[in-house]
Every structure is written in C-alpha cells, then in structure tokens.
Amino acid sequence: MYLYDQYDQAMVDARVAEFRDQAQRRLEGKLTEDQFKPLRLMNGLYLQLHAYMLRVAIPYGTLNSRQMHALADIADKYDRGYGHFTTRQNIQYNWIKLEDAGDILADLAEVEMHAIQTSGNCIRNISSDHFAGAAADELVDPRPYAELLRQWSSFHPEFSYLPRKFKIAVIASDTDRAAMRLHDIGIQIVRNDAGELGAAFYVGGGMGRTPMIAPCIKEFVPLDRLVTYAEACLRVYNRHGRRDNKYKARIKILVHEMGAEEYTRQVDAEFEHMLSQGIEPPYAELERIRTFFEDPLFEEDASADIDRSDPDFALWVARNTHAHKAAGYVSAVISLKPVGGIPGDATSEQMRLMADLAKDYSFDEMRVMHTQNIVLPHVRLADLHALWTALEEAGLGSPNLDTIEDIIACPGLDYCSLANARSIPVAQKISERFAASGKTEALGKLKLKISGCINACGHHHAGHIGILGVDKKGVENYQLLLGGSEAEDVSLAKITGPGFDEAGIVDAVETAADVYLREREEGERFLDTYRRIGMAPFKEALYG
Amino acid sequence: MDNLSSENDTLIRYRDDEPVDHAAVTVDSFLDQSSASAVRVEPGDDARELLPHLDRLSLVEVNFPAFGDGRGYSSAQILREAGYQGELRAVGDVLVDQVAYMRRCGFDAFDPDAPLNEDDLETALSRWPEVYQSAADKRTPIWSKRHA
Numbered sequence: 001m002y003l004y005d006q007y008d009q010a011m012v013d014a015r016v017a018e019f020r021d022q023a024q025r026r027l028e029g030k031l032t033e034d035q036f037k038p039l040r041l042m043n044g045l046y047l048q049l050h051a052y053m054l055r056v057a058i059p060y061g062t063l064n065s066r067q068m069h070a071l072a073d074i075a076d077k078y079d080r081g082y083g084h085f086t087t088r089q090n091i092q093y094n095w096i097k098l099e100d101a102g103d104i105l106a107d108l109a110e111v112e113m114h115a116i117q118t119s120g121n122c123i124r125n126i127s128s129d130h131f132a133g134a135a136a137d138e139l140v141d142p143r144p145y146a147e148l149l150r151q152w153s154s155f156h157p158e159f160s161y162l163p164r165k166f167k168i169a170v171i172a173s174d175t176d177r178a179a180m181r182l183h184d185i186g187i188q189i190v191r192n193d194a195g196e197l198g199a200a201f202y203v204g205g206g207m208g209r210t211p212m213i214a215p216c217i218k219e220f221v222p223l224d225r226l227v228t229y230a231e232a233c234l235r236v237y238n239r240h241g242r243r244d245n246k247y248k249a250r251i252k253i254l255v256h257e258m259g260a261e262e263y264t265r266q267v268d269a270e271f272e273h274m275l276s277q278g279i280e281p282p283y284a285e286l287e288r289i290r291t292f293f294e295d296p297l298f299e300e301d302a303s304a305d306i307d308r309s310d311p312d313f314a315l316w317v318a319r320n321t322h323a324h325k326a327a328g329y330v331s332a333v334i335s336l337k338p339v340g341g342i343p344g345d346a347t348s349e350q351m352r353l354m355a356d357l358a359k360d361y362s363f364d365e366m367r368v369m370h371t372q373n374i375v376l377p378h379v380r381l382a383d384l385h386a387l388w389t390a391l392e393e394a395g396l397g398s399p400n401l402d403t404i405e406d407i408i409a410c411p412g413l414d415y416c417s418l419a420n421a422r423s424i425p426v427a428q429k430i431s432e433r434f435a436a437s438g439k440t441e442a443l444g445k446l447k448l449k450i451s452g453c454i455n456a457c458g459h460h461h462a463g464h465i466g467i468l469g470v471d472k473k474g475v476e477n478y479q480l481l482l483g484g485s486e487a488e489d490v491s492l493a494k495i496t497g498p499g500f501d502e503a504g505i506v507d508a509v510e511t512a513a514d515v516y517l518r519e520r521e522e523g524e525r526f527l528d529t530y531r532r533i534g535m536a537p538f539k540e541a542l543y544g
Numbered sequence: 545m546d547n548l549s550s551e552n553d554t555l556i557r558y559r560d561d562e563p564v565d566h567a568a569v570t571v572d573s574f575l576d577q578s579s580a581s582a583v584r585v586e587p588g589d590d591a592r593e594l595l596p597h598l599d600r601l602s603l604v605e606v607n608f609p610a611f612g613d614g615r616g617y618s619s620a621q622i623l624r625e626a627g628y629q630g631e632l633r634a635v636g637d638v639l640v641d642q643v644a645y646m647r648r649c650g651f652d653a654f655d656p657d658a659p660l661n662e663d664d665l666e667t668a669l670s671r672w673p674e675v676y677q678s679a680a681d682k683r684t685p686i687w688s689k690r691h692a
Contacts, residue, residue: 010673011676014673021667025664030664031641035611038612151676152676152677156676157644157677158614158618158621158649160645161613161642239590239618243587243613243615277625277678279677281685281687281688285687285690285691288690
C-alpha cells in the first residue's frame with residue numbers, strides 16, 4: 001500500500017499545526033463559529049446532536065494493521081471505545097471534544113493518516129473498489145489512480161470552496177463495487193481498442209434528495225491527462241454550479257439542467273486550454289505510485305483445497321469470501337453486521353483483533369467496504385479456517401455478506417442533527433426478524449439500505465429494498481422503496497406508497513420479501529424479480 | 545465608488561508598483577468603455593470576457609461577498625493562466641484562513657472588509673512547506689520535486 005515520503009508527511013504535519021492554530025483562534029474568539037465551521041469541516045469535525053463527531057479519512061478504504069491499531073487507540077483515548085465505519089470507507093468517532101481534536105490529528109499523522117477534506121464543500125476522500133488489487137475480475141488495480149487524484153485534490157487552492165461537497169470514486173472492473181455512477185465523478189479505468197489504459201469519466205451522479213445516475217461524458221481520457229481532465233470538470237462546476245440553493249448546488253443538478261452534452265462541451269474547451277498549463281504530474285509520478293501497489297508475494301503453489309465439513313464454516317466461506325486473482329487465495333469479509341448490532345460499528349478490541357489477523361493472514365492489509373464491513377484482501381485458503389475461528393470467538397464471524405442482514409444504515413436520529421428518524425433501531429429489528437425466521441438464507445443476495453432523512457447517507461435510493469425515515473407531524477415514519485442498485489446495473493429505487501411506523505416498516509420489509517419468495521424464478525435475485533414483475537404485486541401485498 | 549484603494553489602510557499588497565489611483569468599474573462598464581484600466585469581477589461574472597483586453601488592465605479586483613463562495617479563485621486562475629501581470633486584488637469577505645489559497649491562485653493584493661491580524665497573516669502565508677498542485681503562483685509541486 002501507499003507509504004508517505006517526506007513531502008506527504010510534511011503536508012499532513014502542516015495541517016495538524018494549522019488546525020491547532022485555527023481551533024485556538026476560535027477558542028479566543030478571533031474566529032466566529034460561521035468562520036470556523038468550514039475550517040473544522042475540512043478537518044472532518046462535525047457538530048452532532050450530543051457531541052462533536054470526527055471523521056477520519058481512509059483513502060480508497062485501504063489501511064494496514066499499524067493504522068488500525070492507532071484507530072483503536074483513538075477510540076479508547078478520546079471516545080467511548082468504539083468507532084463507526086462509514087459508506088465513504090472512512091471511520092468516524094461520535095463522542096469527541098473540540099479541545100482534543102488537534103491531539104487526535106497529531107496521533108493520526110504519526111501513522112500517515114488524517115481527516116483532511118472528509119467534510120466541507122471540497123473534494124472529499126476518494127473511494128474505490130474494496131477488492132482492488134485482489135479481485136479476479138479487475139483490469140488493473142484502480143488505487144494508484146485514486147492516490148494520484150488524492151494528492152491532486154488535497155489542499156487544492158482553486159477547489160476548496162466549491163458550491164457543495166464533491167465525491168470521486170475510481171474503479172477498474174466492469175463489476176461496480178463502489179457505486180461509481182452515484183458519485184459526482186465516477187472514473188472507470190478501461191482499455192481501448194489499441195490496448196492502452198485510460199479513464200472513462202461519468203459525471204453528475206449522486207444520491208441525496210435528488211438522486212441521479214451519472215452519464216458517461218468521456219469514454220477515454222489517456223492516463224497522462226487524468227488530472228488535467230478532472231481539473232477541467234471541476235472548473236466548469238465551480239463556475240456554474242448553483243450557489244443560491246444548497247439543495248441544488250451539487251454537480252448532478254448542473255449537469256442535469258445544463259445538459260450532459262453542453263457540460264461536456266465546456267469541459268472539453270477548458271481541457272484544451274489547460275493542456276498548455278502544465279498541471280499534469282509526469283507519467284513517472286504515476287509509475288512511482290504504482291510501485292506501492294504491486295502484488296504481495298503470493299505463494300506459488302498455494303493449496304486450492306478447503307475442508308468444508310464444518311457447516312458453519314462452509315456457510316461463512318460461501319457467503320463471506322470473494323474470488324481472488326491468485327490461485328489458492330480469496331478476499332475474506334469480516335461482517336460488522338452482527339444480528340441486532342449497529343451496522344458498521346466496531347469496538348477497539350475488535351479493531352485490534354482485525355489488525356492482528358490482517359498481519360497474520362493478509363499481508364498486513366485491510367479494506368473498509370462502502371457497505372460498512374472490513375475486508376482482508378489476500379487470505380490463503382489454507383488459513384481460512386484459523387481466521388474464521390478467531391473471528392467467531394470475537395463475535396465477528398457473521399456469515400451474512402450481501403444478505404438482508406448486511407444492512408447499510410446512516411447514524412440517524414440517534415446521533416445526527418439532520419435526521420428525521422432513527423435508522424439504527426430499524427436495522428437492528430430487521431436483522432433480528434430475518435435471522436429468527438431463517439429467511440435470510442432463502443432470500444440470498446438482497447441489499448437493504450436505510451436513511452434517516454432525505455439526504456440519503458444510508459443510500460436508500462440504491463437499495464434493492466430501501467427505507468427512508470421521515471418526520472410525519474412529529475412522529476417517525478418510514479417509507480419503503482424497491483428496485484434500486486448501486487452496482488453496474490445501477491437504478492434508483494421507487495417508493496411503494498404510504499409510509500409505516502417503526503413496527504410497520506419491519507413487517508412491510510418481510511411482506512415484500514415474501515412476495516419475492518412467492519414470485520421468483522430460478523436464479524433470480526430479489527432485484528431481478530422486482531424488475532420482471534414490477535411494483536404492482538408488492539403494492540397489492542403491502543396495501544391491498 | 546469613492547474609497548480609493550490608495551487611501552485604504554486595510555490594503556495589503558505584494559507588489560512593488562504603485563496602486564492604480566482610480567476606482568474599478570464593473571465588467572459590463574469595462575467592456576463598454578475603452579479608457580478604464582481597473583475592473584471589479586463579481587462572483588457571477590465570467591473572467592474570460594476580460595481576456596481580449598488584458599493589455600489595458602492594471603488592476604482586477606475580485607469580490608468575495610461571502611468567503612464561502614469560491615468562484616473568485618477560478619476567476620484569478622483564469623486571468624493568470626492567460627498571462628495577466630497586473631494587480632489581482634481580493635476584496636470583500638477576505639479572511640486570514642483563505643489567503644494562502646488566494647495567493648496560490650494568483651492574488652497579489654488583499655483589501656479585506658475587516659483588517660487582517662498581521663501575525664496571523666504571516667503564519668498563514670508561511671504555513672505550507674510544499675504544494676501538491678501546479679497553480680498560478682508557480683510554486684514547484686511535490687510531483688516535480690520527486691522527479692527532478
């Protein structure tokens with residue numbers, strides 16, 4: 001994985017000093033809260049309902065055991081002994097004191113981490129495929145391109161006060177595991193007919209209150225022009241993005257209102273101009289970054305045999321591992337979705353265990369998934385049983401990847417000052433219901449996503465089943481949505497009809513699941529059945 | 545507008561020449577009259593309209609009515625990329641925590657609504673030992689040093 005040189009370290013250290021100075025001036029009253037707010041946000045510090053929340057960047061979700069240990073130490077030292085892994089592949093702490101923030105950033109800098117641009121109206125932490133560098137189906141490892149863009153976007157002088165937040169995802173596989181087309185810019189590394197690598201640019205996607213699927217505006221940008229093209233995309237957005245209404249300020253609204261064709265024309269004109277400006281790092285820099293992402297030394301004749309005689313282990317292997325490019329290896333997913341638990345939460349003890357297991361079994365590397373689980377990317381099949389045994393003992397062995405128990409949920413009204421309804425208790429009740437009824441297995445792949453307000457941090461538009469919490473005359477109410485997908489078959493979910501109360505929404509999810517079990521044809525996922533039969537049978541069962 | 549910048553004690557300049565001694569006009573007025581040599585760019589103005597006339601401009605003021613509106617950074621970059629050598633002055637809600645980025649985008653003068661603390665300003669401008677991007681200030685980016 002990428003390691004800092006003296007330059008990267010100097011930048012992060014400078015940021016720590018800058019933030020300490022800014023926080024001090026705030027405490028002295030030299031900065032108003034309005035002036036301080038964007039500064040603290042650009043260091044990941046939010047004010048929530050009960051305390052400050054600090055969001056720490058995990059670039060493209062990759063981290064090593066030393067970093068995970070540091071995250072565990074921060075949880076113990078400054079928070080309540082746990083952290084929450086997020087849909088941006090980051091981690092956030094929910095009980096932070098403003099006075100401690102500078103010290104936390106300093107602790108992070110010790111292990112080449114930071115909270116730079118994890119919030120605010122700037123280019124956010126760049127996300128990627130959680131199986132990058134491991135997946136059997138990828139063209140190349142997408143992370144060197146994400147790292148190149150990370151450096152370009154860090155402290156960008158022109159694009160730090162954008163109309164609104166800006167999220168970029170980079171993938172390099174036709175299978176989209178990063179919700180690429182639901183980003184402000186989604187980049188897919190592709191190979192053209194001449195055999196050269198390049199980047200396809202999808203611009204103007206997003207969730208939030210007006211979900212949009214990004215159109216492809218450029219099918220092939222040569223790799224030695226990647227930064228320049230991204231810069232052109234941002235400049236046109238900075239010029240024309242709406243500033244009169246924060247709910248219409250994202251680039252998706254601009255691309256939609258201007259039209260993808262006209263937006264692309266303006267980007268291309270800006271790009272032509274910028275080519276003479278010398279803003280593209282030399283290709284040697286991309287090659288330097290690539291050296292950090294070379295394959296670890298996989299064992300050449302690693303055994304492909306696996307003893308599945310223990311049914312619990314066999315189930316975990318079937319559900320929680322992913323095909324690897326190296327024979328005898330898999331990527332193993334540690335579920336942070338225990339039945340009845342809080343999706344994405346991990347205690348400091350669990351973080352330390354995951355770190356140690358990564359060191360023992362996965363070349364010292366972990367990934368955070370946007371679905372709020374942890375991946376050990378490179379595990380020998382021969383080590384899987386020992387890994388699973390250790391996870392089971394720590395309560396981390398839930399065999400529920402991509403099932404209805406593998407729920408994405410935003411923090412909701414338990415923490416968030418924007419929320420209209422709680423998300424976490426609904427997630428807990430649904431996973432308990434389906435685990436108890438035993439239907440989880442029968443339902444197979446079913447992505448359920450819950451947001452506690454229309455800002456859609458829980459990705460409800462992209463759920464096979466989505467739940468949106470709203471406020472109905474002072475009472476929490478939950479709308480049910482069906483038919484969304486964040487993957488390569490991307491689609492936006494549709495609302496079924498009137499909402500439900502907390503008990504009612506759990507029943508409604510089960511009703512929808514039962515329609516699928518009744519109607520499905522061989523090999524169909526819930527999403528496939530929905531797409532074939534449409535909304536009517538579900539409405540009939542829910543409201544008939 | 546009558547608050548001539550030469551009489552303004554909040555004005556900070558990083559240039560050796562004398563400040564322009566007349567007020568800046570709007571972009572529309574500037575494009576209508578050939579005599580003006582100072583113009584004020586508002587956030588909604590397109591700085592590219594000025595590019596054919598750079599040779600007769602000595603001062604471009606870029607207004608920041610609210611510090612969170614970042615359009616002025618692009619306006620500055622565009623002017624410098626086109627070769628504008630005259631004074632580029634950030635005016636309005638210009639705060640010490642934004643001046644380092646403004647310098648990077650080519651601003652060489654500041655006329656803030658509220659005076660900047662000199663110590664804080666010096667700290668802010670000397671904060672960053674390195675930069676990741678090529679920008680109008682022509683500082684050598686990290687990627688260039690790595691492959692020198």
